[in-house]
Amino acid sequence: MFIDPHAHMISRTTDDYEAMAEAGIVALIEPAFWTGQPRTFVGTYVDYLSSIVGWERFRAGQFGIRHYCTVGLNSKEANNEELAEGVMDWLPRFALKEGVVAIGEIGYDEQTELEDRYFRAQLDLARELGLPVMVHTPHRDKKRGTSRSMDVIEEHGLDPSMVVIDHNNEETVAETLQRGYWAGFSIYPSTKMGNRRMVELLRQYGGERIIVDSACDWGISDALGVPKTARLALESGIPEETVRAVCYGNALAAYGQSGQMREDDWLNPAPVDQRTLFEGNSVLRGGRDPVVGATVRARRDGLIIE
Amino acid sequence: MTPAATLLRDMVLARAGAERDWVSDRIDALRRGAPERDLHIFLGLAPRRLGKSDLAPTDDERRAAEAARPGWSLEGWSIDGAARVLALLVHAAQRPFADRFKDLRRTADAAELIALYRGLPLYPAPDSLHFEAGEGLRSNLRPVFEAIAHRNPFPRDHFDDHRWNHMILKALFVGSALHPILGLDERANPELARILREYAHERWAAGRPVSPELWRCVGPFASDDAALADLERALSAGGAAARGAALALWAAPVPAARGLLEGRPEAEDIANGRLSWSRIAQEAA
Numbered sequence: 001m002f003i004d005p006h007a008h009m010i011s012r013t014t015d016d017y018e019a020m021a022e023a024g025i026v027a028l029i030e031p032a033f034w035t036g037q038p039r040t041f042v043g044t045y046v047d048y049l050s051s052i053v054g055w056e057r058f059r060a061g062q063f064g065i066r067h068y069c070t071v072g073l074n075s076k077e078a079n080n081e082e083l084a085e086g087v088m089d090w091l092p093r094f095a096l097k098e099g100v101v102a103i104g105e106i107g108y109d110e111q112t113e114l115e116d117r118y119f120r121a122q123l124d125l126a127r128e129l130g131l132p133v134m135v136h137t138p139h140r141d142k143k144r145g146t147s148r149s150m151d152v153i154e155e156h157g158l159d160p161s162m163v164v165i166d167h168n169n170e171e172t173v174a175e176t177l178q179r180g181y182w183a184g185f186s187i188y189p190s191t192k193m194g195n196r197r198m199v200e201l202l203r204q205y206g207g208e209r210i211i212v213d214s215a216c217d218w219g220i221s222d223a224l225g226v227p228k229t230a231r232l233a234l235e236s237g238i239p240e241e242t243v244r245a246v247c248y249g250n251a252l253a254a255y256g257q258s259g260q261m262r263e264d265d266w267l268n269p270a271p272v273d274q275r276t277l278f279e280g281n282s283v284l285r286g287g288r289d290p291v292v293g294a295t296v297r298a299r300r301d302g303l304i305i306e
Numbered sequence: 307m308t309p310a311a312t313l314l315r316d317m318v319l320a321r322a323g324a325e326r327d328w329v330s331d332r333i334d335a336l337r338r339g340a341p342e343r344d345l346h347i348f349l350g351l352a353p354r355r356l357g358k359s360d361l362a363p364t365d366d367e368r369r370a371a372e373a374a375r376p377g378w379s380l381e382g383w384s385i386d387g388a389a390r391v392l393a394l395l396v397h398a399a400q401r402p403f404a405d406r407f408k409d410l411r412r413t414a415d416a417a418e419l420i421a422l423y424r425g426l427p428l429y430p431a432p433d434s435l436h437f438e439a440g441e442g443l444r445s446n447l448r449p450v451f452e453a454i455a456h457r458n459p460f461p462r463d464h465f466d467d468h469r470w471n472h473m474i475l476k477a478l479f480v481g482s483a484l485h486p487i488l489g490l491d492e493r494a495n496p497e498l499a500r501i502l503r504e505y506a507h508e509r510w511a512a513g514r515p516v517s518p519e520l521w522r523c524v525g526p527f528a529s530d531d532a533a534l535a536d537l538e539r540a541l542s543a544g545g546a547a548a549r550g551a552a553l554a555l556w557a558a559p560v561p562a563a564r565g566l567l568e569g570r571p572e573a574e575d576i577a578n579g580r581l582s583w584s585r586i587a588q589e590a591a
Contacts (some may be wrong), residue, residue, distance in 0.1 A: 046413065053415040058447045090413070096350030097415040259354065270358045276449035277416055305364045
């Protein structure tokens with residue numbers, strides 16, 4: 001069983017959901033993010049948040065995957081002050097929705113004054129509501145931006161154990177772990193983390209407080225980042241216990257602090273959910289061979305559409 | 307409080323356990339006109355504090371529900387959903403109900419949408435809620451659609467024929483059962499029968515199965531040759547489709563329909579009470 005704690009499924013197809021379920025992913029977390037093009041109306045942002053707490057959660061459930069999300073104003077769109085003010089008015093309405101496990105992904109992009117203002121405002125909201133935080137660390141000037149994020153978090157009185165610093169790399173991980181945070185790694189081709197590098201990091205740091213995710217989105221990315229990394233790690237001799245922690249247990253422990261994510265959600269779902277919102281996972285049912293992408297490949301190669 | 311609200315409050319309190327005082331206090335505050343923010347927080351906290359278990363009404367509670375609002379079914383309600391509808395019903399607010407409902411619906415998660423729409427038959431000023439009911443029916447979340455369509459007297463009591471007909475057609479289209487729809491027989495109409503027959507033709511052309519329940523809304527209006535020919539075709543398919551077609555022919559207003567049933571085993575089953583729409587529903591379940 002795997003959890004992908006960072007997957008932008010609104011940008012993905014049903015083929016991905018099928019492949020993820022077949023590869024053993026039982027739950028995922030969809031952070032609110034920049035959808036590739038800036039939103040220019042508050043209303044479109046509000047409808048986006050509605051989509052990830054409602055429709056996308058339902059869509060995932062049809063494939064037997066439990067869907068959770070984080071809500072927040074991302075750093076890029078924080079630079080549109082009019083939009084940002086509007087979104088901040090609506091955010092508290094979404095923070096207590098079912099399956100919302102954190103405020104996120106929030107943090108810095110270009111480290112502007114406006115990004116800083118709304119990052120701080122959202123940290124205060126998370127503290128007020130007792131919710132974990134998912135922090136997006138910047139692509140550029142990354143090391144300094146990551147340190148600065150943690151400085152600001154501590155300045156606002158949040159406990160590092162409630163915060164996941166995501167998109168770490170070899171340069172940022174030591175400080176993130178040393179300061180007591182959860183350290184997320186996004187297995188994302190070309191720009192973030194590769195899984196061979198990830199395996200080396202697991203060899204060096206072990207599994208404590210390390211979380212692997214795919215961050216799959218509208219770009220060239222891989223929805224199977226977590227199961228593929230797990231397999232590569234096991235084949236490379238990383239202990240099973242470590243793999244289970246970084247590809248399942250740690251994400252559950254970190255985001256479970258919201259009270260909105262429990263193992264029972266997929267192992268023993270409430271009757272009302274089974275009737276309406278969750279189809280049950282094929283891996284848990286043992287109905288199909290958990291062969292990565294078998295259905296997807298069959299569809300790609302088959303000529304007949306019915 | 308309305309009889310429905312009183313019943314909901316009694317049911318929720320009886321199942322709230324250690325949260326009984328919290329529910330009671332919050333509901334009282336909402337009745338006294340607490341700000342809308344308090345309503346939002348109550349709606350958010352309801353599943354967190356009360357859980358999501360089935361309401362599992364007693365026989366007495368079922369009877370009380372029927373007395374409070376004829377047709378109101380507690381089937382499928384959960385405790386948090388009941389608490390959410392209760393909060394909405396008792397909240398003394400300044401804005402019209404439909405405005406507040408719209409506001410909640412726009413930001414609702416899936417379970418909230420289901421609860422909001424299950425409560426439809428209980429809300430004030432039902433005629434102000436047509437747009438909201440339409441939005442729910444258009445939802446891509448099948449359980450939200452079914453919260454309106456199934457075991458809910460609101461469509462029977464308030465929809466015009468156009469909306470009614472499209473609800474039935476969508477139910478078939480998304481693979482949702484027809485038998486839990488209240489008023490299925492009394493709201494049947496010739497236009498619906500025409501739409502459903504055309505839909506059956508599309509399914510046949512695509513080589514896809516036709517739900518036997520489709521014919522239930524066709525039978526009472528199957529008076530011309532074309533309609534009878536469709537039923538004959540369904541009858542010849544055998545199986546569940548034939549049983550549905552036979553029941554429709556039995557209900558058809560022209561003698562020729564009974565002629566088509568002559569010698570068929572389904573006709574004997576109908577006459578003996580062994581075949582009925584509820585039997586077909588049980589078979590499908």
